[in-house]
Amino acid sequence: MNETNLTGGEDQSAGDATESRLPEFNNRINPRSPGEALRPERVPPPPARSNQARHPIVIIMNFAMTILVVSVLGSAGVFFFGKMRFEERSHFDQPRTIVVDRGSGLADIAEQLHDRGLISSKWIFVGGVRVSRLQNELKAGEYLVPAHASMRDIMNMLVSGKAIVYSVTIPEGLTSQQIVDRLNADPILLGEITAIPEEGSLLPDTYRYSRGDTRQNIIDRMLREHDRVMTSVWNSRDKDLPIQTQEQLVTLASIVEKETGIADERSRVAAVFINRLKHNMRLQSDPTVIYGVYGGAGLPSGTPITRSDLDAENDYNTYKIAGLPKGPIANPGKASLAAAANPSRTKDLYFVADGTGGHAFSENYDDHRKNVARYRDALAKQKAADGAAAAAEAATDAPGAGPGDAANDATDPPAANATSAADGTGPPIEGEPAPGMPTPIPKP
Template sequence: MATLSYSEALLRRPGPLAAEKVVNLSRTSGFRDIGDQLEREGVVDNAWAFVAGVMLRQARQDLKAGEYLFPRGASLNDVIGIIVTGKSVLHQITVPEGLTSEQTVARLLENDVLTGPIREIPREGSLLPETYRFNRGITREQIVQRMAADQRRVVAEIWAKRAPNLPLHSPEDLVTLASIVEKETGKPAERARVAAVFLNRLSRRMKLQSDPTIIYGLVGGKGALGRPIYRSDIERPTAYNTYVIDGLPPGPIANPGRAALEAAANPADTRDLYFVADGTGGHAFAETLEEHNRNVARWREIERQQNGQAAPPAAAPAPTQRPTLPPRSRN
């Protein structure tokens, strides 16, 4: 009885760690090897004490491989308990909204905790941007599969709760429109109104005239044009250029997030047909071309002042009927 009490006291005595520490325990390690590693890492004073503690707790078959965080002063009892529970350290990777699938794959490949290759670039718009948590050893392909499964689930949920009478014929149309909304504005409060502009134009059979679709038509999944959009770009026919084609492009131009999908499915109740940058990072919206022209003139004056240019000697020609976008959408 005295021996048992002494053993329990040893198990509960504070260990040598002066600060918390993460240790990765291999799947191929036996419990004696684990003890040796924990001693080398300074988690326990003595490997044999760990082995004896495991035997005393009859936990030999319950030890699990993984990456574990051991707190400062963790006792043998604490250390064994952490390994038995199998609650490994969780890492995370954040994939921002609006990246193309090619850009998303590049981000996953940059992460040195994930393992393995990615077989192929997923279909555009098929991944849900989000923060994903994972244990060390998870493959990049598994993260891609999780992103795709989450996207299918979220799109199905949002499509089922969409507003009535939208000029969208399928969940695929929803994702395509949401991808355009995602690239048009970074302001959460504007998403539903930007979506309304494009849905109103679709209903009126007006061309969408969205700058990000020009860029995607030129560079595809690379995402960035690297220069301003030229007049020749606006007039250049591509399958995605909504200055040239009617209706939606043939597919998404990025991976939209949940908020953009919800905005496309439940747009603001407005008759707006135009928008232009307002100089604050947001947009000025308009129902008529006349009102839009005034907003464009104000934006041009803001640009002129920002660039330190003198006022033009005469009024500029009327702008085209496109929903002019902020500079960030042009590169």
């Protein structure tokens, strides 16, 4: 009984399972031909989307994520493309110059570089500089861009500030007015000098600058360099000098600078003036006479010192005043400042040109007069030689002139001129000394 019921129950369950599979079998398509038997069965449709997937927030988030992915991929592509263009070699095969003015912004610089044909895209250049965070580091100046330089090379050049360097040389011994005139004549420098600096406050030297620099900036640098050098010289000076202030030291150095252009003589020339100051002797320096009469403009070319110049009453004429003049008469260089601060230890009180470009020094007036006589003999011989050369040239260029006529005339200088400079009875002759006074030589 129980087994019969169990079997019947199993048959009932199997029948139910069979009936549950009947729809699947009923939906199968019976092939009508071998070709249809090879065709795949119909794929069941995808399951219906859930209500959660169709929620607006989910849709918006999916859209935003898609946009973000596309943007990241696009940005990465643009970045690598721009980086490649930023670092690739340029097409121009000759070096070119570019002038970056002061105050120019990144966009202005990029525009100028593009106009000059130095970069292929100003936008890529701007982007590359900004990505490098160097937009505020670009420096003004004139730059020489080498051939085939990349945009990165140009950026690094502008950041380094290694512009084309120019220089202006200010010789020692120029007055402040002459220095200003020289700077004004420089075609590269810009702007105007606001005021002529005080005499002796500038340090002559060679100053380097780049295009776009101003004349006033050069003056300011000369002032700073003078103060720096002067501080060092003053601290190392000989403490026995009859010099009380830095200005007096500069004044003495300016006289030394104008008296000799020979390096080995500076300290000895300075010693002569120091010894004269200690002996309460007048300095009797021609350059002080010139400055007292002509000021910062200097002695006009070819103009000799006259008796009226020596007799002029002013605060610079050391033939008339005792001690140092009112102030410097020029801007001395480092060597003259050092010589004035530490002069040679000699007893010399006089010096005069020796006819060979240097000077002869002496401790007393008698030896000085002998040196003057030797100088006058050397000067006369030089004039005779120059006259003979001129006569020979004139004889060659002018037929009919008697040989030696011009030379004979040149070797007979007037008697008055032969003694006027030596004894002080007449106006000095250009280039000839008066006894008891140092005599300048032309600076090389």
